[in-house]
Amino acid sequence: xxxxxxxxxxxxxxxxxxxxxxxxxxxxxxxxxxxxxxxxxxxxxxxxxxxxxxxxxxxxxxxxxxxxxxxxxxxxxxxxxxxxxxxxxxxxxxxxxxxxxxxxxxxxxxxxxxxxxxxxxxxxxxxxxxxxxxxxxxxxxxxxxxxxxxxxxxxxxxxxxxxxxxxxxxxxxxxxxxxxxxxxxxxxxxxxxxxxxxxxxxxxxxxxxxxxxxxxxxxxxxxxxxxxxxxxxxxxxxxxxxxxxxxxxxxxxxxxxxxxxxxx
Amino acid sequence: xxxxxxxxxxxxxxxxxxxxxxxxxxxxxxxxxxxxxxxxxxxxxxxxxxxxxxxxxxxxxxxxxxxxxxxxxxxxxxxxxxxxxxxxxxxxxxxxxxxxxxxxxxxxxxxxxxxxxxxxxxxxxxxxxxxxxxxxxxxxxxxxxxxxxxxxxxxxxxxxxxxxxxxxxxxxxxxxxxxxxxxxxxxxxxxxxxxxxxxxxxxxxxxxxxxxxxxxxxxxxxxxxxxxxxxxxxxxxxxxxxxxxxxxxxxxxxxxxxxxxxxx
Numbered sequence: 001x002x003x004x005x006x007x008x009x010x011x012x013x014x015x016x017x018x019x020x021x022x023x024x025x026x027x028x029x030x031x032x033x034x035x036x037x038x039x040x041x042x043x044x045x046x047x048x049x050x051x052x053x054x055x056x057x058x059x060x061x062x063x064x065x066x067x068x069x070x071x072x073x074x075x076x077x078x079x080x081x082x083x084x085x086x087x088x089x090x091x092x093x094x095x096x097x098x099x100x101x102x103x104x105x106x107x108x109x110x111x112x113x114x115x116x117x118x119x120x121x122x123x124x125x126x127x128x129x130x131x132x133x134x135x136x137x138x139x140x141x142x143x144x145x146x147x148x149x150x151x152x153x154x155x156x157x158x159x160x161x162x163x164x165x166x167x168x169x170x171x172x173x174x175x176x177x178x179x180x181x182x183x184x185x186x187x188x189x190x191x192x193x194x195x196x197x198x199x200x201x202x203x204x205x206x207x208x209x210x211x212x213x214x215x216x217x218x219x220x221x222x223x224x225x226x227x228x229x230x231x232x233x234x235x236x237x238x239x240x241x242x243x244x245x246x247x248x249x250x251x252x253x254x255x256x257x258x259x260x261x262x263x264x
Numbered sequence: 265x266x267x268x269x270x271x272x273x274x275x276x277x278x279x280x281x282x283x284x285x286x287x288x289x290x291x292x293x294x295x296x297x298x299x300x301x302x303x304x305x306x307x308x309x310x311x312x313x314x315x316x317x318x319x320x321x322x323x324x325x326x327x328x329x330x331x332x333x334x335x336x337x338x339x340x341x342x343x344x345x346x347x348x349x350x351x352x353x354x355x356x357x358x359x360x361x362x363x364x365x366x367x368x369x370x371x372x373x374x375x376x377x378x379x380x381x382x383x384x385x386x387x388x389x390x391x392x393x394x395x396x397x398x399x400x401x402x403x404x405x406x407x408x409x410x411x412x413x414x415x416x417x418x419x420x421x422x423x424x425x426x427x428x429x430x431x432x433x434x435x436x437x438x439x440x441x442x443x444x445x446x447x448x449x450x451x452x453x454x455x456x457x458x459x460x461x462x463x464x465x466x467x468x469x470x471x472x473x474x475x476x477x478x479x480x481x482x483x484x485x486x487x488x489x490x491x492x493x494x495x496x497x498x499x500x501x502x503x504x505x506x507x508x509x510x511x512x513x514x515x516x517x518x519x520x521x522x523x524x525x526x527x528x
Contacts, residue, residue: 097483216480219361
């Protein structure tokens with residue numbers, strides 16, 4: 001047993017989709033979250049900058065004595081997960097392999113779509129991981145650079161958002177039976193995405209898939225938190241406005257939380 | 265990627281229930297299996313003997329260059345999994361934590377039954393692990409020493425077996441809503457066990473649960489086998505009669521296999 005918290009990092013609020021799933025599946029685990037909204041989106045930035053920022057987020061989480069770090073950010077996972085995983089003594093999880101595995105299990109036609117930030121798509125990592133596991137799969141990747149800014153500004157249901165999602169996804173319409181939401185911000189737009197792609201397309205939430213892996217690794221490394229009566233003290237940090245972060249987070253998580261602004 | 269096989273060990277044929285589930289969920293992975301049927305059942309033996317036998321099985325698997333070892337045996341997991349896991353450089357999985365986690369998720373009443381060999385029940389490990397994760401759970405454990413010999417002699421549906429299962433399970437009837445099959449031999453008796461317990465009782469197959477964990481750990485350690493066209497060369501070894509082992513294994517796995525007798 002290990003009653004320390006699990007650390008989550010993201011370029012902004014997107015990683016909250018992973019936290020919501022964690023709170024549903026593992027409600028006894030404690031969360032430390034750092035979102036780098038001041039510098040979001042990470043997707044269009046050069047790899048070296050994403051690497052440097054992600055190390056800052058990791059080092060911040062390490063000061064909070066976390067027992068595990070979850071890269072609740074596809075872009076950071078694509079760029080620097082393997083490097084950081086190798087260098088830390090605690091388990092470090094990314095969201096890409098769980099999403100890739102789930103997509104392979106889901107597809108019947110063997111045609112998988114992946115949407116993500118420009119960096120995630122440019123890294124080609126989903127196609128590589130999916131085809132390494134299953135060489136016959138066809139993977140069509142599409143960058144959706146407008147999605148993260150919409151989510152970060154809490155524009156989840158506006159007519160502008162609907163129009164942007166509709167236009168962005170046209171290149172994939174009718175071409176895949178499974179679509180990987182390869183950015184943790186995208187599940188916040190899930191109803192619109194599902195509507196555009198049609199009900200027959202299975203959406204894979206890479207963050208939600210990742211929580212199943214968190215659960216298994218907590219078991220494997222024997223670092224579960226005891227489900228005792230001790231109150232949980234979840235803590236959320238953002239590099240931008242605590243108020244804006246809290247608005248999105250409380251609406252998404254369905255509970256009041258405390259958010260603190262930090263400078264990295 | 266890592267195209268080496270996964271090693272499975274068991275006191276006899278019980279671990280085949282894990283292998284069947286592996287072949288269903290991860291059909292591209294290659295299997296090396298060693299069953300110690302000549303010395304089964306392990307359950308009534310002293311811990312020090314189980315420890316020594318299990319190390320022999322592990323060392324045998326290591327000579328086959330496996331990338332991971334699965335203790336497809338609750339008794340061996342209860343006695344020596346932690347020790348061996350710490351000493352090997354490759355991942356080593358047991359079946360108990362996956363089963364304990366699944367039982368907690370399954371139960372509505374909080375009353376969980378566990379059936380296993382005398383050593384597994386005596387070790388009290390399921391109750392400890394379940395209550396460490398979730399202190400409010402009530403766990404009733406019951407040793408069923410007659411089950412493994414019935415399975416090892418391929419007596420899966422005889423009237424004697426039905427009578428033994430019925431009589432053995434009476435102490436738990438009507439008392440739990442979830443029953444952990446805390447021995448990998450027991451899923452071979454699943455229809456009879458379900459019939460005795462009633463359709464409202466959820467049976468947890470610790471071995472099948474363990475395969476989900478194998479999948480996650482293959483991802484985490486990046487040691488999946490490529491799903492290429494290369495033919496799989498599953499190999500099964502037994503310390504007793506290859507012919508008897510093959511009869512049970514082929515009927516259970518639904519395919520022809522080659523079995524070799526080995527002396528440890």
